[in-house]
Amino acid sequence: MDIQQLASELKTQNDSKIVMLVADGLGGLPREPGGPTELEAANTPNLDALARRGVSGSMYPIARGITPGSGPGHLGLFGYDPVKYLIGRGALEATGIGFALGPNDVAIRCNFCTLDAEGNITDRRAGRIPTEESAPLAIKLREVKIPGVEVFVEPVKEHRFVVVFRGEGLGDDVGDTDPQRTGVPPLDPEPGDRPSEKTVEVARQFIEQARRLLADQPKANGLTMRGFSAKPDIATYKEVYGVRAAAIAVYPMYRGLAQLVGMEIVGEPSTLEEEIDVLEKAWADYDFFFVHFKYTDSRGEDGDFDAKVKMIEQFDTIIPRVDALKPTVLLVTGDHSTPAKLASHSWHSVPTLLLADDSRGDTCEVFGETEALKGALGHFPAVELMPLALAHAGRLGKFGA
Amino acid sequence: MDIQQLASELKTQNDSKIVMLVADGLGGLPREPGGPTELEAANTPNLDALARRGVSGSMYPIARGITPGSGPGHLGLFGYDPVKYLIGRGALEATGIGFALGPNDVAIRCNFCTLDAEGNITDRRAGRIPTEESAPLAIKLREVKIPGVEVFVEPVKEHRFVVVFRGEGLGDDVGDTDPQRTGVPPLDPEPGDRPSEKTVEVARQFIEQARRLLADQPKANGLTMRGFSAKPDIATYKEVYGVRAAAIAVYPMYRGLAQLVGMEIVGEPSTLEEEIDVLEKAWADYDFFFVHFKYTDSRGEDGDFDAKVKMIEQFDTIIPRVDALKPTVLLVTGDHSTPAKLASHSWHSVPTLLLADDSRGDTCEVFGETEALKGALGHFPAVELMPLALAHAGRLGKFGA
Numbered sequence: 001m002d003i004q005q006l007a008s009e010l011k012t013q014n015d016s017k018i019v020m021l022v023a024d025g026l027g028g029l030p031r032e033p034g035g036p037t038e039l040e041a042a043n044t045p046n047l048d049a050l051a052r053r054g055v056s057g058s059m060y061p062i063a064r065g066i067t068p069g070s071g072p073g074h075l076g077l078f079g080y081d082p083v084k085y086l087i088g089r090g091a092l093e094a095t096g097i098g099f100a101l102g103p104n105d106v107a108i109r110c111n112f113c114t115l116d117a118e119g120n121i122t123d124r125r126a127g128r129i130p131t132e133e134s135a136p137l138a139i140k141l142r143e144v145k146i147p148g149v150e151v152f153v154e155p156v157k158e159h160r161f162v163v164v165f166r167g168e169g170l171g172d173d174v175g176d177t178d179p180q181r182t183g184v185p186p187l188d189p190e191p192g193d194r195p196s197e198k199t200v201e202v203a204r205q206f207i208e209q210a211r212r213l214l215a216d217q218p219k220a221n222g223l224t225m226r227g228f229s230a231k232p233d234i235a236t237y238k239e240v241y242g243v244r245a246a247a248i249a250v251y252p253m254y255r256g257l258a259q260l261v262g263m264e265i266v267g268e269p270s271t272l273e274e275e276i277d278v279l280e281k282a283w284a285d286y287d288f289f290f291v292h293f294k295y296t297d298s299r300g301e302d303g304d305f306d307a308k309v310k311m312i313e314q315f316d317t318i319i320p321r322v323d324a325l326k327p328t329v330l331l332v333t334g335d336h337s338t339p340a341k342l343a344s345h346s347w348h349s350v351p352t353l354l355l356a357d358d359s360r361g362d363t364c365e366v367f368g369e370t371e372a373l374k375g376a377l378g379h380f381p382a383v384e385l386m387p388l389a390l391a392h393a394g395r396l397g398k399f400g401a
Numbered sequence: 402m403d404i405q406q407l408a409s410e411l412k413t414q415n416d417s418k419i420v421m422l423v424a425d426g427l428g429g430l431p432r433e434p435g436g437p438t439e440l441e442a443a444n445t446p447n448l449d450a451l452a453r454r455g456v457s458g459s460m461y462p463i464a465r466g467i468t469p470g471s472g473p474g475h476l477g478l479f480g481y482d483p484v485k486y487l488i489g490r491g492a493l494e495a496t497g498i499g500f501a502l503g504p505n506d507v508a509i510r511c512n513f514c515t516l517d518a519e520g521n522i523t524d525r526r527a528g529r530i531p532t533e534e535s536a537p538l539a540i541k542l543r544e545v546k547i548p549g550v551e552v553f554v555e556p557v558k559e560h561r562f563v564v565v566f567r568g569e570g571l572g573d574d575v576g577d578t579d580p581q582r583t584g585v586p587p588l589d590p591e592p593g594d595r596p597s598e599k600t601v602e603v604a605r606q607f608i609e610q611a612r613r614l615l616a617d618q619p620k621a622n623g624l625t626m627r628g629f630s631a632k633p634d635i636a637t638y639k640e641v642y643g644v645r646a647a648a649i650a651v652y653p654m655y656r657g658l659a660q661l662v663g664m665e666i667v668g669e670p671s672t673l674e675e676e677i678d679v680l681e682k683a684w685a686d687y688d689f690f691f692v693h694f695k696y697t698d699s700r701g702e703d704g705d706f707d708a709k710v711k712m713i714e715q716f717d718t719i720i721p722r723v724d725a726l727k728p729t730v731l732l733v734t735g736d737h738s739t740p741a742k743l744a745s746h747s748w749h750s751v752p753t754l755l756l757a758d759d760s761r762g763d764t765c766e767v768f769g770e771t772e773a774l775k776g777a778l779g780h781f782p783a784v785e786l787m788p789l790a791l792a793h794a795g796r797l798g799k800f801g802a
Contacts, residue, residue: 003467360771377465378774387466391467399463399467399470400474
């Protein structure tokens with residue numbers, strides 16, 4: 001029994017409200033040794049005030065040294081062991097473009113490629129065909145019809161698109177058809193188990209019809225398929241924690257990840273201010289609110305320290321509006337670190353803050369990586385954040401008598 | 402292999418002495434934000450001196466956010482994973498009144514109830530019959546005789562009593578007979594597996610004979626049975642750690658919990674001073690001493706901050722007597738927090754102290770929740786306390802070559 005199962009068994013109901021504010025890629029690194037991180041360099045009077053009122057901690061997303069992608073990073077925050085609940089590549093790609101996967105779906109990441117007259121691959125990415133050219137081709141592939149199976153085709157970007165097969169009994173243990181080199185034809189899809197034989201049959205039909213539809217294309221006259229995967233079998237927030245959960249996010253990827261755990265997607269915000277508008281309007285209707293802010297991660301990925309500082313300062317400005325709602329528990333955290341110095345996700349811990357009437361208090365005076373090291377929450381894995389939040393919200397009963 | 406199994410494999414013998422002082426429900430919360438907890442408010446010169454000489458840490462009983470009952474709280478302190486070793490409700494009730502469960506026992510929590518002429522329950526608690534009336538009735542039920550099985554009946558309080566069946570091959574997977582409502586008869590006990598069919602047969606005979614013995618009672622003319630459970634299958638302190646362990650406690654519940662892990666119950670103390678008398682007298686005869694102080698928890702449960710402070714100050718006064726015995730390792734901790742603010746057990750960490758010649762030292766100046774956050778022991782789960790104690794006592798060998 002893991003901590004999530006234990007928390008689930010102990011769940012109780014009340015009228016508390018929990019808000020989880022996620023600044024994507026929040027954690028950072030000093031530009032130079034001894035200097036401040038992005039968060040420490042930023043002027044964040046509101047977050048610092050929360051740090052004095054609440055408790056801080058240093059949260060590692062998966063385990064020390066492990067750098068998470070967005071999927072595992074968020075699953076951990078949501079309290080699902082990211083090593084146990086794996087999201088297949090195809091499912092993540094579909095989720096990332098906002099496609100709501102159902103229980104009978106198998107999602108596949110596809111690439112357009114260029115084939116020569118013998119059917120051998122000459123370019124695995126169809127000359128990195130621009131999206132303006134590839135998107136109409138993906139949409140054209142919606143003409144594919146396969147008896148007994150619904151077929152969805154969604155453009156992604158450049159040579160990439162997503163295919164979803166929907167039907168009873170489709171397995172997802174199917175080998176990739178990308179041979180990872182040129183001069184050879186795409187591989188035949190191979191089933192790894194019995195239910196996947198049906199999926200392979202469907203995939204072969206798809207490939208055959210697609211080849212006909214693409215036959216006259218100069219660049220994108222073929223395709224490869226990778227990462228066949230079903231929707232992961234994950235219990236919902238309602239089932240696990242007994243809360244009505246709302247997700248407020250601008251980007252499809254994070255709306256999709258929240259949807260995978262059964263959160264309801266609320267509103268169509270396009271800025272952080274609009275996200276808080278949505279939060280205020282939905283306040284009465286949910287028990288738990290996941291609010292996602294993307295740009296701390298984006299500017300970290302750009303390697304732009306100063307721009308990430310500015311995004312953190314923007315994030316800080318909305319804190320009073322959230323605080324004014326008087327959530328029973330307010331969490332401020334990130335799904336991982338994205339130090340501008342590395343211009344990528346990293347394994348470093350994420351400064352995390354919990355504000356609740358029944359927290360014990362610590363000596364942290366500001367919200368930052370170094371200060372969080374001495375916080376009352378200690379150094380802890382992301383999967384323990386939800387149990388902590390539920391406990392402080394009075395939503396967990398006693399274990400044993 | 403969990404940490405306890407690892408410690409067990411590495412155990413060695415020497416003539417060290419370990420004392421574990423447990424102030425039940427020790428951890429607390431500030432009355433007002435920013436204020437001191439009960440322990441921080443208390444005048445504890447002796448504990449503070451220990452904190453300066455030893456090392457501190459912030460211990461969570463089970464996992465972050467999880468509030469333990471007394472059973473799991475103590476199992477954790479004793480080094481047994483409380484999520485793995487579950488104590489059934491009947492077994493805990495029997496343990497709580499000091500009944501020493503054996504390996505062939507099944508313990509059951511019973512309620513007297515009131516039945517009407519049709520055998521339907523009119524009051525599930527027999528009008529909350531006072532103990533003076535119910536205890537003689539429980540004792541009267543000792544007249545029940547069932548071939549091949551020993552039957553024990555023990556009064557508890559008001560409508561509650563405990564029944565223990567002792568016999569070969571009795572399963573404990575039996576459904577409750579309390580229908581949880583009135584106007585219907587008690588349920589028939591139902592077996593969940595094969596060995597429990599025998600237990601059900603015994604339970605039916607018990608119910609039938611008991612009904613006859615209680616037939617002329619105005620209130621308590623029936624009974625219900627809940628929480629059928631065997632003694633949990635737990636290796637003893639001697640087996641696991643190789644120590645002769647003594648338990649010194651005033652309350653039956655804690656004597657019982659210690660007995661579940663094979664500690665010997667020493668003395669019949671009724672005050673903390675008397676507990677230390679017992680400790681001094683038994684000093685030569687054991688390697689490990691569990692000393693339990695109840696009233697820190699009781700006053701926390703009462704919601705009485707000042708009274709809990711006083712109990713902590715009383716606890717502090719006995720420290721010099723324990724210190725004078727020069728234990729190789731002295732532990733001071735609690736089984737969980739019981740903040741007066743919440744008037745109940747809570748999930749908050751427990752300040753914990755270890756004093757030993759071979760501890761490394763830290764910067765803690767007083768014994769308290771906030772100070773312990775920066776201690777050398779870090780933030781750690783209760784199950785790691787025993788390995789730490791054994792190591793500092795020189796009782797754990799090297800792992801691997």
